[in-house]
Amino acid sequence: MSESDTHTLLFAILDKLNGDEKQRLSPAASLSVQVIRRKEETKRGHRQAYSLDADRILHSRAYTRYIDKTQVFCLSSNDHITHRVLHVQLVSRIARTIGRFLHLNEDLIEAIALGHDIGHPPFGHDGEHFLAALCTKHGLPPFQHNIQSIRFLDQLERKGLGWNLSLQTLDGILCHDGELHAHHLSHVPIEDFIDFDHKMAAKEADPTLNLHPATMEGCVVRMADTIAYIGRDIEDAIILGLIKRSEIPESCRHILGESNGSIVYTLVTDLITNSQIPAPGAHHNNPADMYIGFSDTVAEALKELKRFNYTHIYLNPLTKTNMPLIKNCYDTLFESYLDLLKDNNRDRVASTDFMTTMPEASRGNQPPATIIRDYIAGMTDDFFLKQARAAGCTVPPKQ
Numbered sequence: 337m338s339e340s341d342t343h344t345l346l347f348a349i350l351d352k353l354n355g356d357e358k359q360r361l362s363p364a365a366s367l368s369v370q371v372i373r374r375k376e377e378t379k380r381g382h383r384q385a386y387s388l389d390a391d392r393i394l395h396s397r398a399y400t401r402y403i404d405k406t407q408v409f410c411l412s413s414n415d416h417i418t419h420r421v422l423h424v425q426l427v428s429r430i431a432r433t434i435g436r437f438l439h440l441n442e443d444l445i446e447a448i449a450l451g452h453d454i455g456h457p458p459f460g461h462d463g464e465h466f467l468a469a470l471c472t473k474h475g476l477p478p479f480q481h482n483i484q485s486i487r488f489l490d491q492l493e494r495k496g497l498g499w500n501l502s503l504q505t506l507d508g509i510l511c512h513d514g515e516l517h518a519h520h521l522s523h524v525p526i527e528d529f530i531d532f533d534h535k536m537a538a539k540e541a542d543p544t545l546n547l548h549p550a551t552m553e554g555c556v557v558r559m560a561d562t563i564a565y566i567g568r569d570i571e572d573a574i575i576l577g578l579i580k581r582s583e584i585p586e587s588c589r590h591i592l593g594e595s596n597g598s599i600v601y602t603l604v605t606d607l608i609t610n611s612q613i614p615a616p617g618a619h620h621n622n623p624a625d626m627y628i629g630f631s632d633t634v635a636e637a638l639k640e641l642k643r644f645n646y647t648h649i650y651l652n653p654l655t656k657t658n659m660p661l662i663k664n665c666y667d668t669l670f671e672s673y674l675d676l677l678k679d680n681n682r683d684r685v686a687s688t689d690f691m692t693t694m695p696e697a698s699r700g701n702q703p704p705a706t707i708i709r710d711y712i713a714g715m716t717d718d719f720f721l722k723q724a725r726a727a728g729c730t731v732p733p734k735q
Contacts, residue, residue, distance in 0.1 A: 346382035353384060362439040364613050364626050366551045372503040374490070374529050385502060386443035392499040393451040398488045402453070404716035406460040408569050408650065409576060411658055411717075413734045417572050420460075423564060424453055431560035434604060434628075435553060438613045444553040447501070448508030452557060455484025457713040458720035461650075462659050466666040467712060468543075474674070474705035477540045484713050485509050486536060492710060503532055508554030510536055511547040512561055520629030521555045524548040552613065555628040563603045566641055567596035573649045585644055591637040599641075606634040658732035665724035665731065670708055672727050677704040 357367050371385035381388065393399055402421035409417050428449035435445045457463040457479070468478040486506055490498045507526065526532055532550075539545050549555050573579045584594050592599045611628045630638065649655065702710075715723070725731045 343382075347380065350382050350384065357441070360439065360616055361441060362552075362613050362616055363618060364552045364623075365440045366444050366504050366553055367441070368443070370504075372528060373500050374503075375500050377500065384443055386441060386447050386505065389447035389499075389501045389505040390443060390450055392501060393447060393454070393489065393505075396454070396489065396493050396499060398454045398493060398714065399450065401714060401716050404718050405453075405456055406458065406463070406717055407565070407572075408460060409572055409655065410459050410662075411732055411734045412576065414575060416575060418568055420453055420456060423568070424450055426564040426568065427452065427557065427560050430563050430600065430604060431557045434556050434560060434608055437608045438552075438556070438611060438628075439616050440553050440556060440613070444502075444504055444508070444551065445556055447505045448512070448554055448557040449560065451485060451489060451501075451505065451509045452512040452561065453481065453485065454488055454509075455481040455486070455713060457481065457484075458715050458717045459659075459662050462656075462662065463666065466663050467670075467709065470666060470670045471705065471709055474670075475703075476705050476709060478543050479709060479713070480539070480543055481713075482510050482512060483536060483540055484710075487710065488714065503529055504551050504553070507532055507535070507550040508557055510539065511549040511554055512558050513547070518559070518629075519632075519635040520627040521558060522548060522627040523550055523552050523555050523623060525623060526550045552626065552628065559607060559628050562638070562642075563600055563607075566603075566638070566645065567599035569645055569649055570599075571596045573652075578652055578654055579648050583648065585640055588637050588641045588644065591633060592641060603630070603634065603638065606630050610634075661730055661732045665720065665727075665729045666712070668727050668729050669712060669720075669724055673708045673711065674704055677707065 368385040405420035407418045
């Protein structure tokens with residue numbers, strides 16, 4: 337078969353796959369033919385639009401660095417403790433299961449899930465807080481990992497070209513905020529990248545702003561984020577001896593279960609059966625009438641379990657033991673890199689590997705604090721500690 341015949345065959349299959357979505361997916365789903373990209377792509381490939389987004393995220397350098405990023409517990413020598421690379425895979429699997437039962441677009445769900453935490457800095461949410469304070473100190477907006485995820489994927493990857501991901505994927509990443517408790521979640525559609533850029537600017541100006549995803553797939557990923565971490569964090573905390581299973585509130589154990597498996601199963605089942613999404617072929621209802629959500633009983637139990645996790649796990653003094661040293665490492669690295677850039681010593685800057693994936697012209701257009709923020713945010717935990725040790729910091733050991 338000639339190359340021309342091969343392309344003809346593949347594009348015919350692609351057109352059929354895209355056409356089939358109209359019949360098999362809910363009218364609330366995001367169809368592949370509805371994709372919006374910041375830059376028009378003239379070269380046609382045989383992958384569906386959101387599947388292409390997922391592939392691009394998987395092949396990004398930022399995705400590769402998930403492998404050594406803290407989820408909740410850092411500096412643990414126990415290989416069974418969750419890292420962020422596993423968390424995003426769990427979110428993807430859970431969200432795709434929900435999306436399949438609700439007849440939503442699984443490719444878009446996968447792309448959002450795989451990319452949603454790419455902007456997380458070393459050492460999880462504590463690292464995010466440390467970096468946010470440094471950004472504010474140096475005249476930048478407070479650091480937010482979801483905005484940084486967009487920055488990596490849309491502006492910094494591929495030597496500053498970005499991956500040209502779809503509006504739908506980027507919006508889902510921006511709006512994932514799994515830490516916010518939601519009983520029901522509805523989507524608020526947007527039209528184009530002008531709307532998206534305004535939305536991101538508003539979030540950058542006010543980190544407390546509760547953004548609603550523009551797609552139902554984005555809503556699913558946001559809910560799945562919570563489902564993926566709530567029970568898994570409990571299992572990790574039990575392994576590390578921070579809590580006992582018997583300490584989980586009795587009402588939560590009764591309603592949700594006491595193991596990660598039972599908690600995930602209960603939450604996913606409840607979410608699927610209580611969400612309001614029109615079936616394939618149904619009349620497209622008003623977006624305000626559609627939502628992803630839990631029953632009242634399960635939503636309240638989940639809220640109580642979140643409170644338990646925050647009190648006994650996330651804010652547990654044993655979880656925070658090494659954070660003063662990590663904070664000092666953040667402070668020292670940021671200031672030392674700032675001095676380095678101000679010296680304008682090209683050889684010394686090059687030796688620190690500053691944003692080598694970006695062209696020099698792009699680096700020259702950025703304030704030094706912005707370059708340093710991007711550089712530190714992209715580090716793995718181990719690379720961060722290596723750099724901190726080289727800068728003279730006392731570095732906590734793995735335990």
